[in-house]
Amino acid sequence: MHILVNTGGGDAPGLNAVIRAVTLSALRRGWKVTGIKRGYQGLLEPDGLIDLTREAVRGIAHLGGTILGTLNKGHPFEYPIEENGKIVSTDISDKIMQRFREVGADALIAIGGDGSFRIASRFGAKGMPIVGVPKTIDNDLSCTQATFGFDTAVTVATEAIDRLHTTAESHERVMIVELMGRDAGWIAMHAGVAGNAHVILLPEIPFKLEKIVDHLKRRYAAGRRYAIVVCAEGAVPVGGMQTISEREVGGEIRKRKFGLAELLENKLAELTKFETRSLVLGHLQRGGSPTHRDRLLALRFGAAAVRMVEAKQFGHLVAYHPPHMVPVPIEEAIAVTKTVPLDSDTVQTARDLGISLGD
Numbered sequence: 001m002h003i004l005v006n007t008g009g010g011d012a013p014g015l016n017a018v019i020r021a022v023t024l025s026a027l028r029r030g031w032k033v034t035g036i037k038r039g040y041q042g043l044l045e046p047d048g049l050i051d052l053t054r055e056a057v058r059g060i061a062h063l064g065g066t067i068l069g070t071l072n073k074g075h076p077f078e079y080p081i082e083e084n085g086k087i088v089s090t091d092i093s094d095k096i097m098q099r100f101r102e103v104g105a106d107a108l109i110a111i112g113g114d115g116s117f118r119i120a121s122r123f124g125a126k127g128m129p130i131v132g133v134p135k136t137i138d139n140d141l142s143c144t145q146a147t148f149g150f151d152t153a154v155t156v157a158t159e160a161i162d163r164l165h166t167t168a169e170s171h172e173r174v175m176i177v178e179l180m181g182r183d184a185g186w187i188a189m190h191a192g193v194a195g196n197a198h199v200i201l202l203p204e205i206p207f208k209l210e211k212i213v214d215h216l217k218r219r220y221a222a223g224r225r226y227a228i229v230v231c232a233e234g235a236v237p238v239g240g241m242q243t244i245s246e247r248e249v250g251g252e253i254r255k256r257k258f259g260l261a262e263l264l265e266n267k268l269a270e271l272t273k274f275e276t277r278s279l280v281l282g283h284l285q286r287g288g289s290p291t292h293r294d295r296l297l298a299l300r301f302g303a304a305a306v307r308m309v310e311a312k313q314f315g316h317l318v319a320y321h322p323p324h325m326v327p328v329p330i331e332e333a334i335a336v337t338k339t340v341p342l343d344s345d346t347v348q349t350a351r352d353l354g355i356s357l358g359d
Contacts, residue, residue, distance in 0.1 A: 001029070003309060004100070005052070005109045006036035007066045008116035012137045012149030013290035014298030015066040018111055020057040021302025027054060029310065034103065039071040040119070043099040044092070061295060064288045072115070077122055097126055107314065109305045111135050114334045117317065121330045124315050131308045132317030132330055133301045137286060140184035143333035144319040148298040153180065153285040154190045160281055161195030161228060168226040174216060174268055176278040178261035180285050181232030184339045187285065189346055192230035192355070199227065199356045201235035201260075204340050207358025208238050212264075213271045215356040220274065229268075231260050233280075235358075300325055 005022050007015050019035065026033045033052040035042075042048025050056065050068070060067060074080065076096055078089040100108070107129040110120045113136040124130045134141045139150040157179050168175040179188045185202030192200035199215060201207050216227050265278035290298065297320065304318045304325035316327035340347065350357060 001026070001031040001106045001309070002034065002104050003031060003107045003109060003306075004034050004036055004103070004105045005068070006039055006042070006111065007068050007070045007135070008039040008110065008112035008119070009070065009072050009135070010113070010137070011065050011070050011286050012135050012147075013064050013152035013286070013288060014148035014294040015070075015111060015135065016057075016060040016063045017290060017295050017298035018133055018135075018148070018302040018305075019052070019067060020061045021299040022109055022306055023052040023057045024054070025303045025306035026309075029306070034105070035068045036108075038069045039074065039116075040076050040096050041071060041074055042068075043096050043103075049103065061299065062289050064286075064290065076119060093123065093126065097123070097128065100128060107131065107309045109133060109302075109309065113138075114141060114337070117330050117334045121315075121334070124330065129309075129312075129314040130330075131305050131314060132333070133305050134317055134319070134333070137187065138181055138184055139186040140338045141333060142336045142338040143317065143328040145322055146297060146320050148290065148294045148301060149286070150186065151293040151297075152288070152291045153187050154194070155291055156285050156288070157187055157191035157230075157281060158195045160284075161191060161197060161230065164228055165196070165226075168228060172225040172275065174227045174229060174272070174274050174276040176229040176231065176261045176264050176268070176276065178231050178233055178278070178280040178282075180282070182234040183337055185232040185235065186340055188230050188232035188235075189340050189350070193346060193350050193353070195228070195230070197228045197230040197355060199229040199358065200350060201229070201231040201358050202340055203232055203234040203236065204342060205357050205359050206236050206238040206240070209267060209271070212356060212358050213268065216268065216272055216274065220272075227274075229264065231264065233260060235260060 023033045035050040035052045037048045076093045079092045080087050109131050111133040120130045134147050136147050137149040137153040164175045181187050261278035265276045269276040301318050313327045319328040
Protein backbone atom coordinates (compact mmCIF):
# COMPACT_ATOMS: atom_id res chain seq x y z
CA MET A 1 0.00 0.00 0.00
CA HIS A 2 1.05 3.57 -0.70
CA ILE A 3 -0.90 6.14 1.32
CA LEU A 4 -0.81 9.92 1.16
CA VAL A 5 -1.57 12.24 4.08
CA ASN A 6 -2.35 15.95 4.12
CA THR A 7 -3.52 18.65 6.52
CA GLY A 8 -6.06 21.31 5.58
CA GLY A 9 -7.80 24.31 7.10
CA GLY A 10 -6.61 26.08 10.23
CA ASP A 11 -3.82 24.44 12.19
CA ALA A 12 -4.44 22.80 15.55
CA PRO A 13 -2.15 21.46 18.28
CA GLY A 14 -1.86 17.71 17.67
CA LEU A 15 -1.55 17.66 13.88
CA ASN A 16 2.04 16.45 14.04
CA ALA A 17 1.06 13.71 16.47
CA VAL A 18 -1.50 12.45 13.93
CA ILE A 19 1.11 12.52 11.16
CA ARG A 20 3.53 10.55 13.36
CA ALA A 21 0.90 7.95 14.28
CA VAL A 22 -0.20 7.53 10.65
CA THR A 23 3.40 7.13 9.52
CA LEU A 24 4.52 4.65 12.15
CA SER A 25 1.31 2.60 11.93
CA ALA A 26 1.60 2.39 8.14
CA LEU A 27 5.34 1.59 8.12
CA ARG A 28 4.72 -1.17 10.64
CA ARG A 29 2.49 -2.77 8.00
CA GLY A 30 5.17 -2.44 5.36
CA TRP A 31 3.40 0.43 3.55
CA LYS A 32 4.87 3.55 1.94
CA VAL A 33 3.75 6.94 3.30
CA THR A 34 3.98 10.27 1.49
CA GLY A 35 3.02 13.65 2.90
CA ILE A 36 1.40 16.31 0.71
CA LYS A 37 2.49 19.83 1.56
CA ARG A 38 -0.03 22.67 1.79
CA GLY A 39 -3.25 20.70 1.56
CA TYR A 40 -3.85 19.29 -1.92
CA GLN A 41 -1.70 21.94 -3.56
CA GLY A 42 1.51 20.00 -3.00
CA LEU A 43 0.41 17.40 -5.55
CA LEU A 44 0.83 20.06 -8.23
CA GLU A 45 4.16 21.49 -7.05
CA PRO A 46 7.71 20.22 -7.75
CA ASP A 47 8.63 20.15 -4.05
CA GLY A 48 5.14 19.38 -2.80
CA LEU A 49 5.62 15.78 -1.65
CA ILE A 50 7.70 14.49 1.25
CA ASP A 51 8.65 10.89 2.02
CA LEU A 52 7.43 10.18 5.55
CA THR A 53 9.98 7.87 7.12
CA ARG A 54 10.67 7.08 10.76
CA GLU A 55 13.37 9.74 10.70
CA ALA A 56 11.01 12.33 9.20
CA VAL A 57 8.49 11.98 12.05
CA ARG A 58 10.92 11.42 14.91
CA GLY A 59 10.31 13.82 17.80
CA ILE A 60 7.38 15.70 16.27
CA ALA A 61 4.43 14.52 18.40
CA HIS A 62 4.90 17.29 20.97
CA LEU A 63 5.31 20.07 18.38
CA GLY A 64 2.55 22.49 17.45
CA GLY A 65 1.62 23.29 13.86
CA THR A 66 2.13 20.79 11.05
CA ILE A 67 5.31 19.72 9.28
CA LEU A 68 3.26 19.44 6.06
CA GLY A 69 1.93 22.99 6.13
CA THR A 70 -1.74 23.79 5.63
CA LEU A 71 -4.07 26.02 3.62
CA ASN A 72 -7.50 27.46 4.36
CA LYS A 73 -7.83 28.89 0.87
CA GLY A 74 -7.29 27.58 -2.65
CA HIS A 75 -10.34 25.31 -2.86
CA PRO A 76 -9.40 22.72 -5.56
CA PHE A 77 -12.87 22.86 -7.09
CA GLU A 78 -12.94 26.68 -7.00
CA TYR A 79 -9.25 27.55 -7.31
CA PRO A 80 -8.54 31.29 -7.61
CA ILE A 81 -6.42 32.35 -10.60
CA GLU A 82 -5.77 35.74 -12.17
CA GLU A 83 -7.31 36.23 -15.59
CA ASN A 84 -7.26 39.57 -17.40
CA GLY A 85 -6.41 41.34 -14.18
CA LYS A 86 -9.28 39.74 -12.26
CA ILE A 87 -9.43 36.83 -9.79
CA VAL A 88 -11.64 34.05 -11.14
CA SER A 89 -12.33 30.50 -9.95
CA THR A 90 -11.39 27.38 -11.85
CA ASP A 91 -11.68 23.64 -11.15
CA ILE A 92 -8.27 21.96 -10.79
CA SER A 93 -9.61 18.76 -9.23
CA ASP A 94 -8.96 16.65 -12.35
CA LYS A 95 -5.27 17.64 -12.27
CA ILE A 96 -5.09 16.58 -8.63
CA MET A 97 -6.78 13.26 -9.42
CA GLN A 98 -4.29 12.69 -12.25
CA ARG A 99 -1.32 13.34 -9.96
CA PHE A 100 -2.83 11.07 -7.30
CA ARG A 101 -2.78 8.23 -9.82
CA GLU A 102 0.66 9.16 -11.20
CA VAL A 103 2.34 8.83 -7.79
CA GLY A 104 0.79 5.39 -7.39
CA ALA A 105 -1.27 6.22 -4.31
CA ASP A 106 -3.80 3.75 -2.96
CA ALA A 107 -5.50 6.04 -0.42
CA LEU A 108 -5.43 9.48 1.18
CA ILE A 109 -5.74 10.25 4.88
CA ALA A 110 -7.11 13.79 5.01
CA ILE A 111 -6.76 15.63 8.31
CA GLY A 112 -9.10 18.62 8.54
CA GLY A 113 -12.34 20.22 9.63
CA ASP A 114 -15.75 20.56 8.02
CA GLY A 115 -14.46 22.59 5.06
CA SER A 116 -11.68 20.08 4.37
CA PHE A 117 -14.15 17.20 4.55
CA ARG A 118 -16.50 18.84 2.07
CA ILE A 119 -13.58 18.91 -0.35
CA ALA A 120 -12.64 15.32 0.58
CA SER A 121 -16.21 14.19 -0.05
CA ARG A 122 -16.09 15.61 -3.57
CA PHE A 123 -12.77 13.89 -4.28
CA GLY A 124 -14.28 10.69 -2.93
CA ALA A 125 -17.09 11.03 -5.47
CA LYS A 126 -14.42 11.28 -8.20
CA GLY A 127 -12.93 7.97 -7.09
CA MET A 128 -10.25 8.92 -4.58
CA PRO A 129 -10.18 6.46 -1.61
CA ILE A 130 -10.23 8.76 1.43
CA VAL A 131 -10.26 8.34 5.19
CA GLY A 132 -10.72 11.51 7.25
CA VAL A 133 -9.28 12.55 10.61
CA PRO A 134 -11.33 15.32 12.29
CA LYS A 135 -9.39 18.40 13.37
CA THR A 136 -10.70 21.64 14.85
CA ILE A 137 -9.96 23.56 18.02
CA ASP A 138 -13.63 24.66 17.97
CA ASN A 139 -14.85 21.11 18.83
CA ASP A 140 -17.85 21.70 16.54
CA LEU A 141 -17.92 18.47 14.51
CA SER A 142 -21.09 16.58 15.44
CA CYS A 143 -19.78 13.10 14.68
CA THR A 144 -17.17 12.94 17.44
CA GLN A 145 -17.25 13.64 21.16
CA ALA A 146 -13.97 15.54 20.97
CA THR A 147 -11.45 16.81 18.45
CA PHE A 148 -7.75 17.26 19.18
CA GLY A 149 -6.65 20.85 19.67
CA PHE A 150 -9.71 21.80 21.70
CA ASP A 151 -8.21 20.94 25.07
CA THR A 152 -5.06 22.92 24.26
CA ALA A 153 -7.07 25.95 23.11
CA VAL A 154 -9.15 25.89 26.30
CA THR A 155 -6.01 25.55 28.41
CA VAL A 156 -4.38 28.57 26.72
CA ALA A 157 -7.57 30.63 27.03
CA THR A 158 -8.06 29.70 30.68
CA GLU A 159 -4.50 30.70 31.56
CA ALA A 160 -5.03 34.05 29.81
CA ILE A 161 -8.25 34.65 31.76
CA ASP A 162 -6.46 33.76 35.02
CA ARG A 163 -3.83 36.41 34.25
CA LEU A 164 -6.46 39.01 33.39
CA HIS A 165 -8.09 38.67 36.81
CA THR A 166 -5.09 40.18 38.59
CA THR A 167 -4.62 43.17 36.28
CA ALA A 168 -8.36 43.82 36.05
CA GLU A 169 -8.72 43.85 39.84
CA SER A 170 -5.62 46.01 40.32
CA HIS A 171 -6.93 48.70 37.96
CA GLU A 172 -10.66 48.21 38.68
CA ARG A 173 -11.37 47.53 35.02
CA VAL A 174 -13.76 45.51 32.93
CA MET A 175 -11.61 43.25 30.77
CA ILE A 176 -13.16 41.73 27.65
CA VAL A 177 -11.39 38.79 26.02
CA GLU A 178 -12.45 37.51 22.60
CA LEU A 179 -11.90 33.81 21.92
CA MET A 180 -12.25 31.74 18.76
CA GLY A 181 -15.63 30.20 18.00
CA ARG A 182 -17.46 31.34 14.87
CA ASP A 183 -20.63 29.30 15.16
CA ALA A 184 -20.08 27.30 18.34
CA GLY A 185 -19.02 28.57 21.74
CA TRP A 186 -17.26 25.52 23.17
CA ILE A 187 -13.95 27.28 23.86
CA ALA A 188 -15.60 30.35 25.42
CA MET A 189 -17.95 28.21 27.52
CA HIS A 190 -15.29 25.90 28.94
CA ALA A 191 -12.55 28.51 29.38
CA GLY A 192 -15.01 31.05 30.76
CA VAL A 193 -16.35 28.73 33.45
CA ALA A 194 -12.91 27.30 34.30
CA GLY A 195 -11.41 30.80 34.43
CA ASN A 196 -14.14 32.24 36.67
CA ALA A 197 -15.40 34.78 34.15
CA HIS A 198 -18.31 36.97 35.18
CA VAL A 199 -19.95 37.19 31.75
CA ILE A 200 -19.77 34.61 28.95
CA LEU A 201 -21.22 35.33 25.51
CA LEU A 202 -21.83 32.49 23.05
CA PRO A 203 -23.11 32.24 19.45
CA GLU A 204 -25.81 29.89 20.76
CA ILE A 205 -27.30 32.50 23.15
CA PRO A 206 -27.99 35.96 21.64
CA PHE A 207 -27.16 38.57 24.26
CA LYS A 208 -28.86 41.75 25.43
CA LEU A 209 -26.45 44.58 26.11
CA GLU A 210 -28.64 45.93 28.91
CA LYS A 211 -28.46 42.56 30.72
CA ILE A 212 -24.66 42.71 30.68
CA VAL A 213 -24.67 46.32 31.87
CA ASP A 214 -27.03 45.48 34.75
CA HIS A 215 -24.90 42.52 35.78
CA LEU A 216 -21.71 44.62 35.81
CA LYS A 217 -23.32 47.48 37.73
CA ARG A 218 -24.65 45.11 40.39
CA ARG A 219 -21.19 43.59 40.74
CA TYR A 220 -19.54 47.00 41.15
CA ALA A 221 -22.23 48.13 43.60
CA ALA A 222 -21.47 45.05 45.72
CA GLY A 223 -17.86 46.19 46.01
CA ARG A 224 -16.35 43.88 43.39
CA ARG A 225 -15.01 46.66 41.20
CA TYR A 226 -13.70 44.65 38.27
CA ALA A 227 -15.06 42.06 35.85
CA ILE A 228 -13.99 39.58 33.20
CA VAL A 229 -16.16 39.26 30.08
CA VAL A 230 -15.43 36.30 27.80
CA CYS A 231 -16.96 36.32 24.32
CA ALA A 232 -16.77 33.91 21.42
CA GLU A 233 -15.97 35.75 18.19
CA GLY A 234 -19.31 34.66 16.73
CA ALA A 235 -21.55 35.83 19.59
CA VAL A 236 -24.42 38.09 18.49
CA PRO A 237 -26.81 40.52 20.15
CA VAL A 238 -30.52 39.76 20.07
CA GLY A 239 -31.79 40.71 16.64
CA GLY A 240 -28.29 41.61 15.49
CA MET A 241 -25.58 40.12 13.29
CA GLN A 242 -22.09 38.79 13.87
CA THR A 243 -19.30 41.36 13.86
CA ILE A 244 -17.48 41.13 10.53
CA SER A 245 -14.23 42.77 9.53
CA GLU A 246 -13.07 43.03 5.93
CA ARG A 247 -9.60 43.47 4.47
CA GLU A 248 -7.90 42.98 1.13
CA VAL A 249 -5.37 40.14 0.89
CA GLY A 250 -3.69 39.35 -2.42
CA GLY A 251 -6.38 41.12 -4.40
CA GLU A 252 -9.18 39.32 -2.55
CA ILE A 253 -11.59 40.82 -0.01
CA ARG A 254 -11.67 38.50 2.99
CA LYS A 255 -14.36 38.64 5.64
CA ARG A 256 -13.67 37.47 9.18
CA LYS A 257 -15.79 37.25 12.29
CA PHE A 258 -13.62 39.58 14.32
CA GLY A 259 -13.97 42.75 16.36
CA LEU A 260 -16.69 41.90 18.89
CA ALA A 261 -14.44 42.56 21.90
CA GLU A 262 -13.57 46.06 20.69
CA LEU A 263 -17.21 46.80 19.97
CA LEU A 264 -18.21 45.64 23.46
CA GLU A 265 -15.39 47.65 25.00
CA ASN A 266 -16.73 50.88 23.52
CA LYS A 267 -20.37 50.11 24.27
CA LEU A 268 -19.84 48.97 27.87
CA ALA A 269 -17.52 51.88 28.66
CA GLU A 270 -20.19 54.27 27.38
CA LEU A 271 -23.09 52.63 29.21
CA THR A 272 -21.40 51.77 32.53
CA LYS A 273 -18.79 54.56 32.76
CA PHE A 274 -16.36 51.88 34.02
CA GLU A 275 -12.82 51.76 32.70
CA THR A 276 -12.87 49.04 30.05
CA ARG A 277 -10.22 47.23 28.02
CA SER A 278 -10.37 44.46 25.41
CA LEU A 279 -8.03 41.95 23.82
CA VAL A 280 -8.27 39.19 21.24
CA LEU A 281 -6.37 35.95 21.87
CA GLY A 282 -6.72 34.92 18.24
CA HIS A 283 -4.11 32.50 16.94
CA LEU A 284 -2.46 32.08 20.34
CA GLN A 285 -5.17 29.48 20.89
CA ARG A 286 -3.88 27.47 17.91
CA GLY A 287 -0.18 27.65 18.66
CA GLY A 288 2.26 25.77 20.82
CA SER A 289 2.54 22.20 22.03
CA PRO A 290 -0.60 20.10 22.49
CA THR A 291 -1.64 19.13 26.01
CA HIS A 292 -1.19 15.50 26.95
CA ARG A 293 -4.91 14.92 26.32
CA ASP A 294 -4.72 16.33 22.80
CA ARG A 295 -1.47 14.50 22.10
CA LEU A 296 -2.92 11.14 23.11
CA LEU A 297 -6.18 11.80 21.25
CA ALA A 298 -4.28 12.77 18.09
CA LEU A 299 -2.12 9.64 18.23
CA ARG A 300 -5.25 7.51 18.62
CA PHE A 301 -6.91 9.23 15.65
CA GLY A 302 -3.86 8.65 13.44
CA ALA A 303 -3.51 4.97 14.30
CA ALA A 304 -7.25 4.39 13.86
CA ALA A 305 -7.15 6.05 10.41
CA VAL A 306 -4.56 3.52 9.23
CA ARG A 307 -6.69 0.66 10.54
CA MET A 308 -9.62 2.07 8.57
CA VAL A 309 -7.51 2.21 5.40
CA GLU A 310 -6.52 -1.39 6.01
CA ALA A 311 -10.21 -2.32 6.31
CA LYS A 312 -10.98 -0.25 3.18
CA GLN A 313 -13.52 1.89 5.06
CA PHE A 314 -13.16 4.74 2.58
CA GLY A 315 -15.52 7.68 2.52
CA HIS A 316 -15.52 7.65 6.33
CA LEU A 317 -13.74 9.60 9.02
CA VAL A 318 -12.51 8.53 12.42
CA ALA A 319 -14.85 9.52 15.25
CA TYR A 320 -14.18 9.36 18.97
CA HIS A 321 -17.05 7.56 20.69
CA PRO A 322 -15.49 6.80 24.09
CA PRO A 323 -13.86 4.47 24.67
CA HIS A 324 -13.63 3.56 20.97
CA MET A 325 -12.63 5.11 17.65
CA VAL A 326 -15.33 4.32 15.08
CA PRO A 327 -15.92 5.02 11.36
CA VAL A 328 -18.60 7.58 10.45
CA PRO A 329 -19.58 8.49 6.86
CA ILE A 330 -18.07 11.85 5.92
CA GLU A 331 -21.38 13.19 4.61
CA GLU A 332 -23.06 12.37 7.91
CA ALA A 333 -20.22 13.90 9.92
CA ILE A 334 -20.46 17.33 8.26
CA ALA A 335 -24.24 17.53 8.00
CA VAL A 336 -24.74 19.43 11.27
CA THR A 337 -22.53 21.74 13.33
CA LYS A 338 -22.16 20.65 16.95
CA THR A 339 -23.11 23.62 19.09
CA VAL A 340 -23.17 24.01 22.87
CA PRO A 341 -26.44 22.46 24.15
CA LEU A 342 -28.37 25.09 26.08
CA ASP A 343 -29.53 22.47 28.59
CA SER A 344 -26.03 21.07 29.16
CA ASP A 345 -24.62 20.71 32.65
CA THR A 346 -21.82 23.18 31.87
CA VAL A 347 -24.31 25.89 30.91
CA GLN A 348 -26.37 25.14 34.02
CA THR A 349 -23.23 25.25 36.14
CA ALA A 350 -22.40 28.70 34.75
CA ARG A 351 -25.84 29.97 35.67
CA ASP A 352 -25.66 28.41 39.15
CA LEU A 353 -22.32 30.14 39.71
CA GLY A 354 -23.92 33.48 38.93
CA ILE A 355 -22.22 33.95 35.56
CA SER A 356 -24.24 36.08 33.17
CA LEU A 357 -24.77 34.61 29.69
CA GLY A 358 -26.21 37.89 28.48
CA ASP A 359 -29.81 36.65 28.23
